[in-house]
Amino acid sequence: MMPRLYQSLLISLLLVSSGASAQTLLLIANVPEGSQFSEDYALSLLRGDQKNWDGGIDARVALPSREAANYDAVANLLLGSSGKRMQRLWFRLVFSGKVNPPAYLDSDADIIRFVLDTEGAVAIISEPASDMPSLTTVTVVP
Amino acid sequence: MPATLNSIVYRVVIPMIIGTVVAGVLLLWIVPDRQNAALEESVKSELQSLSAAFAVSAQLAFAQEDLRALSQLNKLLSDDRRGLRVAVFLGVQGEEELLAAFPDEESSFDYLNEGSADFLRASSPFHTELDSGRVVVLFDKSNLRAQTTRLSLPLYFALLALMLIQLAIYSRLKRDVVEPIISAAQLADELGSGQLSQQLPKETRKDEVGILQSALRVLRTRLKLERRRNRRLMDSLESEVDKRTKDLQRALTAKDTFMAGVSHELRTPLHSVIASLDLIATDEQIQPKQEKNVHLARRGARALMQLINELLEFQRLSQTDVELQPEPQQVSRLVSDVIDIADALFQQSELSFIPKITIDADYWGDFDGHRVTQVLLNLIGNARKFTEQGCVTLEVHAEPHNDDASLRLNFTVADTGRGMDQATLVRLGEAFFQGDDKLSRRHEGTGLGLSIVKRILEAMGSELKVTSQLGEGSQLTFDLTVPRHHHLPSTSENTITEDGPSSVENARSIAPLSVLYVEDSEMNQMMMAALCERFPITLSLSNSAKAGYEAIQTQRFDLIITDIQMPDHSGLDLLAWFQEDPGANLGVSMFACTATATRQACDMFQAAGFAGVLTKPLTLDELAVFFNQQSVRYGEPSRG
Numbered sequence: 009m010m011p012r013l014y015q016s017l018l019i020s021l022l023l024v025s026s027g028a029s030a031q032t033l034l035l036i037a038n039v040p041e042g043s044q045f046s047e048d049y050a051l052s053l054l055r056g057d058q059k060n061w062d063g064g065i066d067a068r069v070a071l072p073s074r075e076a077a078n079y080d081a082v083a084n085l086l087l088g089s090s091g092k093r094m095q096r097l098w099f100r101l102v103f104s105g106k107v108n109p110p111a112y113l114d115s116d117a118d119i120i121r122f123v124l125d126t127e128g129a130v131a132i133i134s135e136p137a138s139d140m141p142s143l144t145t146v147t148v149v150p
Numbered sequence: 151m152p153a154t155l156n157s158i159v160y161r162v163v164i165p166m167i168i169g170t171v172v173a174g175v176l177l178l179w180i181v182p183d184r185q186n187a188a189l190e191e192s193v194k195s196e197l198q199s200l201s202a203a204f205a206v207s208a209q210l211a212f213a214q215e216d217l218r219a220l221s222q223l224n225k226l227l228s229d230d231r232r233g234l235r236v237a238v239f240l241g242v243q244g245e246e247e248l249l250a251a252f253p254d255e256e257s258s259f260d261y262l263n264e265g266s267a268d269f270l271r272a273s274s275p276f277h278t279e280l281d282s283g284r285v286v287v288l289f290d291k292s293n294l295r296a297q298t299t300r301l302s303l304p305l306y307f308a309l310l311a312l313m314l315i316q317l318a319i320y321s322r323l324k325r326d327v328v329e330p331i332i333s334a335a336q337l338a339d340e341l342g343s344g345q346l347s348q349q350l351p352k353e354t355r356k357d358e359v360g361i362l363q364s365a366l367r368v369l370r371t372r373l374k375l376e377r378r379r380n381r382r383l384m385d386s387l388e389s390e391v392d393k394r395t396k397d398l399q400r401a402l403t404a405k406d407t408f409m410a411g412v413s414h415e416l417r418t419p420l421h422s423v424i425a426s427l428d429l430i431a432t433d434e435q436i437q438p439k440q441e442k443n444v445h446l447a448r449r450g451a452r453a454l455m456q457l458i459n460e461l462l463e464f465q466r467l468s469q470t471d472v473e474l475q476p477e478p479q480q481v482s483r484l485v486s487d488v489i490d491i492a493d494a495l496f497q498q499s500e501l502s503f504i505p506k507i508t509i510d511a512d513y514w515g516d517f518d519g520h521r522v523t524q525v526l527l528n529l530i531g532n533a534r535k536f537t538e539q540g541c542v543t544l545e546v547h548a549e550p551h552n553d554d555a556s557l558r559l560n561f562t563v564a565d566t567g568r569g570m571d572q573a574t575l576v577r578l579g580e581a582f583f584q585g586d587d588k589l590s591r592r593h594e595g596t597g598l599g600l601s602i603v604k605r606i607l608e609a610m611g612s613e614l615k616v617t618s619q620l621g622e623g624s625q626l627t628f629d630l631t632v633p634r635h636h637h638l639p640s641t642s643e644n645t646i647t648e649d650g651p652s653s654v655e656n657a658r659s660i661a662p663l664s665v666l667y668v669e670d671s672e673m674n675q676m677m678m679a680a681l682c683e684r685f686p687i688t689l690s691l692s693n694s695a696k697a698g699y700e701a702i703q704t705q706r707f708d709l710i711i712t713d714i715q716m717p718d719h720s721g722l723d724l725l726a727w728f729q730e731d732p733g734a735n736l737g738v739s740m741f742a743c744t745a746t747a748t749r750q751a752c753d754m755f756q757a758a759g760f761a762g763v764l765t766k767p768l769t770l771d772e773l774a775v776f777f778n779q780q781s782v783r784y785g786e787p788s789r790g
Contacts, residue, residue, distance in 0.1 A: 092280070096240070096249055099220065099238075099250055100250035102221050102224070103251075104224065104251070105224035109217035109218045110217065
């Protein structure tokens with residue numbers, strides 16, 4: 009099953025420069041079969057504005073935990089606020105049933121592994137893994 | 151008959167209504183309120199548990215960054231049908247910030263205000279290293295009320311059903327019990343009042359009402375039978391009464407006829423006795439010793455005559471109403487005549503008679519003077535009879551009445567006799583009653599006088615009032631109101647015998663007259679002959695009407711006196727023959743002489759053509775007056 013998933017795996021790499029640290033962030037996604045990928049839609053999934061992919065498959069969002077290095081950077085990228093505020097937003101969204109609960113992971117490696125393992129997963133990481141291009145087709149988003 | 155509050159309907163239905171109202175109050179207000187309160191307590195408790203559980207989930211979500219529990223909570227709340235609302239606040243109380251809420255689509259979160267009374271609420275705090283807050287769980291009370299209403303709905307239907315059942319019971323009770331009972335009561339009333347033709351319900355019920363109706367049917371049948379039996383009995387009794395009444399009437403008629411006959415037959419010989427005694431008493435050759443005996447004999451004979459007259463009068467009044475002949479009367483003259491007669495009664499008595507009269511001479515009234523005189527003389531005679539010493543008083547008072555259109559006459563006869571006790575007063579006026587036995591034995595009379603007086607006064611519209619005290623005398627009073635006459639009518643005499651008494655001495659001025667006396671009784675002929683010997687009368691006798699008529703044709707008379715009741719032809723026949731012969735009756739007057747000279751008979755005789763009526767028995771005085779009047783009329787002695 010994994011090879012079939014890999015066939016449709018699409019990794020978007022988004023290069024973002026943070027105002028303060030000019031840190032580079034990458035958008036990665038395990039786009040489910042039958043769904044179209046777009047950067048805006050993937051970002052709306054990460055902000056909790058959408059719950060599913062356009063093909064109807066549940067999106068599985070992976071977010072950096074308080075322990076992750078890009079905790080605030082990702083929040084700043086997505087919402088222009090702190091990581092704490094983003095966590096509260098997702099608390100509200102999940103509690104109200106609008107989205108599926110996200111997975112809070114401590115490192116980019118954990119996030120990449122989660123995305124690779126979970127169909128419909130979407131996440132943002134700081135740096136691509138060295139072995140990631142050999143295993144997946146990655147699209148780097150500038 | 152409208153049902154009253156005492157009706158059995160209301161006595162049954164009113165408690166049912168009260169019970170229904172109590173049940174209604176319980177079911178509609180008290181029970182739901184209690185249920186609501188109990189549910190609220192239960193919900194509050196559950197809310198508290200939920201809020202605690204939710205707080206734990208929130209704490210885990212914050213502390214471990216695992217929001218799956220929150221997702222589960224959301225699913226749980228979405229599946230819950232009770233409309234729970236949950237809010238998560240961050241921060242300390244007073245500076246709280248709403249983090250999340252379920253449902254989240256609320257445009258406003260006013261319900262979260264602590265003051266909202268529309269929700270039940272429970273809250274539980276949570277704490278993490280980074281954040282603290284609390285979870286509030288709310289429950290909409292309207293849902294609770296709706297729940298209570300849903301729970302109570304069967305009770306409402308039960309109440310409605312109960313009311314419908316009561317309505318049905320009331321209707322059934324009224325139709326099947328009360329109305330038949332009222333109808334039966336009315337029927338019983340009608341049966342009680344004798345209406346036995348009322349229809350009873352034909353249908354037969356087998357319940358208590360049916361028993362009642364059946365009893366009424368039996369009662370009606372028995373009443374009908376009883377009525378028929380009573381009717382037969384009544385018919386039988388009526389027939390018996392009718393038969394006995396007829397028998398009694400026949401017996402009374404026979405008695406009356408017998409009494410009339412006996413009285414008449416007694417009067418005729420008594421007439422002779424009195425006339426003979428009168429002749430003896432006036433004989434100038436009578437001895438003093440004989441005179442005393444003759445006086446006693448005359449007194450006894452006159453008493454006997456009075457007795458017979460009273461019997462005849464009483465008998466006549468028993469059979470017919472009192473006949474009144476109202477005529478113009480001068481009241482003072484009538485009373486004066488009564489006093490004259492009464493004076494004569496008291497002349498040979500130790501008693502004194504005291505008249506007290508206050509009457510104007512111009513008081514004339516229309517009334518039967520003969521009857522008033524009869525009443526007064528009867529009362530005076532009675533007073534004299536029952537008074538041993540003292541006096542008898544006659545008081546007469548007259549005064550105009552009714553604007554001078556009538557006169558009110560008041561007559562009082564008082565005596566100083568022995569008086570009467572209450573028992574005697576009660577029986578006074580009964581026929582043949584004369585007070586106690588000792589009294590009746592001591593005093594002569596029939597005991598009919600007051601009875602006759604009462605009947606006469608009743609006919610005049612008056613009544614006799616008697617007051618008496620034993621040992622102190624009696625007072626008898628009556629009033630008469632009579633039409634008044636303001637002009638003085640001319641007097642006319644209807645019967646010669648009503649004139650006042652005249653003495654034999656005055657009769658000596660009588661002119662010689664030729665008189666024919668037609669009489670079938672030889673005794674009466676002899677008496678008339680003996681009496682006429684005292685007057686200058688040439689008397690011819692005939693013993694029948696036919697013989698009398700023959701005498702008239704062959705001889706001229708100044709006067710003809712004829713008996714009425716005679717064999718073959720009566721005095722009326724003789725009058726008719728006499729009137730048919732113009733030559734015979736020229737200047738001759740014919741008088742009737744009869745023992746039954748009632749007012750009606752006198753009127754009839756005069757209407758037939760008689761010049762007057764003489765009443766048997768004739769006394770010497772009465773004949774003297776009669777011949778005297780006729781002498782004046784003829785003026786000259788007889789032509790012989």
